[in-house]
Amino acid sequence: MAFSQRDQQGRLWAWVLLSIVICLSIALPIWHLFSTKLQQKHPETTVAEGYINDASQLNLTQVHRVVDVAQQSEQMRQQLVELLSYAKAKQLKVSIAGSRHSMGGHTIAPNGIVLNMLPYKHMQLDAQNNILHVGAGATWQDAIEYLDGKGKSIAIMQSFSNFSIGGSISVNGHGWQKAAPPLSASVESFSLMKANGEIVQCSRTENPELFKLVIGGYGLFGIILDVQLKVVDNVSLAFHSVTLKPENYVSQYQKLVRDNPKVQFAYGRLRISKKNFLEQVTLNYFEQTPEQPEFLASASLANEELRRLVFRGSVQSEYGKRLRWDLENTLNQITPYQQFSRNQILNEHSSLIENKDPRSTDLLHEYFIPEAQLQNFIHDLRPILKATNIDLLNITIREVSPDRDAFMNYAREPVFGLVFLFSQQKTAEQEQEMRRLTNALLDITLRYKGTYYLPYRLHIGREKMRLAYPQADAFFQLKKKYDPEEMFSNQFYEYYR
Structure with missing residues (x-):
């Protein structure tokens, strides 16, 4: 049976409306994302020399100086000993930084020395024991890319890979690995430089109290140098x-x-x-x-x-x-x-x-x-x-x-x-x-x-x-046991001690 003119017009309008709905369903998201792109074209903020900030962008702080550590182990260790001696003589505080993704001044000692650990990122895999030996300044991305060619992977880490390994240990990060404790569970041991320049090994059996304090210790007990991490198979x-x-x-x-x-x-x-x-x-x-x-x-x-x-x-x-x-x-x-x-x-x-x-x-x-x-x-x-x-x-x-x-x-x-x-x-x-x-x-x-x-x-x-x-009061008391002159400091410590 032939459609009437009114029926044909009705069908035409239905198709028009459907076409509009389809176009809008495609165009609106595209326009929204395009507008988002345009709205974010603002001048980048820069940090003036002599100042430092963290991921919050709300902790701009004047510091004495920022020091990039050396890449080579012996050179770096000697450099740190000299810096700690200098800091003691000048009565300066020392803070330790990696990628600076904390948000409460945890890597910043006002008017102090900030150690940038990122250059120190050597890596070597012990494939027999599934242990990665790595410099604390290496990022997780560095480690993942290194391990990938060897068929291995990180056991426990947080969700983004551009954080430093030493920094993640200092905040005891956790990830989204099934049935996994925080990062601490994958740390076999690490070497630590104390405020007097002495280097000690820390593990569950060697300096165990210091091991527990440094993990999640926000850089208040010493400088993490070399880390031994558990790794697993890439699958x-x-x-x-x-x-x-x-x-x-x-x-x-x-x-x-x-x-x-x-x-x-x-x-x-x-x-x-x-x-x-x-x-x-x-x-x-x-x-x-x-x-x-x-x-x-x-x-x-x-x-x-x-x-x-x-x-x-x-x-x-x-x-x-x-x-x-x-x-x-x-x-x-x-x-x-x-x-x-x-x-x-x-x-x-x-x-x-x-x-x-x-x-x-x-x-x-x-x-x-x-x-x-x-x-x-x-x-x-x-x-x-x-x-x-x-x-x-x-x-x-x-x-x-x-x-x-x-x-x-x-x-x-x-x-x-x-x-x-x-x-x-x-x-x-x-x-x-x-x-x-x-x-x-x-x-x-x-x-x-x-x-x-x-x-x-x-x-x-x-x-x-x-x-x-x-346990916070006991934590801060032990801080003074291992660093009696409170050389290692940051805004977190000054606020909560």
Whole structure:
């Protein structure tokens, strides 16, 4: 039967509307990402000579001098002995820096000497014992690229590879390796130069107290020189992802991750858009496959700038937050079982989320919550996060097993670490609000017998810090035992001692 003119017009309008919807669904994300790119074209900030900052971009501090250590071991050791003697004679404090990704002045002693350890990055693999001998200034990226050609990989490390190994030991970082304690568990031993220039070996059997203090000791006990790290085989892994309700996260984590011996990595990501705020979480995990892993050099690289723009496009944008969630979840569904090598997964640079706007900065928090309290903690987060005008960019969930090594340990039982990333404007008002928010988040953490991570902004008072770390007073007393003249110092120590 022939269509009437009205029917034909109706069908035409339906096609027109459908075409418009399709065009908009494609054009809007493209325009949003293009706008994000344009908005970040601001002049780069530079640090004046005689000053230093850290990843917070809020700790610009005048220092006596910054010293790059020598690359060769004997030359470097002699250089450090002379510098420590000079510092003692001039009554100067000494701080130790790598990639400076801490955010509370942990690598900065005001008007003191800052040691840049990055040049000291020698490496040698003991393949028989699976031990990597490495200079403390090497980055994880350096180590991963070195090990990749030998079929090996890092056992435990944090999520980005452009941090220094010595720096990561000093903050006792943790990663998203399944059923893994913090980095401390993979450290066999290290050599340490004390304030008097003496070099000692530290391990679980040799100078064990100093070993425990230096790991997570924020450079307050000496200079880490050479490190012996456990390594593992590089393998091929397949990616999987499921979307859950937060109340089901622990049970599904047990089923899909812990009960599966093939899983090596896992993490969760909470939905942070106003729509379904903290009501959905993805559980992402990587399962070992029998295929041979690709070498890093031959692996295809994704468009890193596009990934960065998708992330940066979520700043101060509800549309951007929804777009990022939808894109990530769509990709998770249409590319199931995608293959990666272990080293590919570990070798990601923080430039993937880099903020190029000098008017704002990205700040991290992390809270460690006992497994049984995770659901309650997420429930109590909602009103606190909704009440702040600080822009929340991300919450990642990572499993952390108990730490038996570090003195200032934060994982004293099985916990989930919730890593928050916020975008903060560089204003006094936003700094004050961040301080208020940090304390509110720690209050609920303490309510559930949790702890928090110390390498970030110094917004927690001395007394409340000791509620999370009751061993802090003993830690600072032992600091004076090993460094009685308090030569090694930084803003963290000056604030909390």
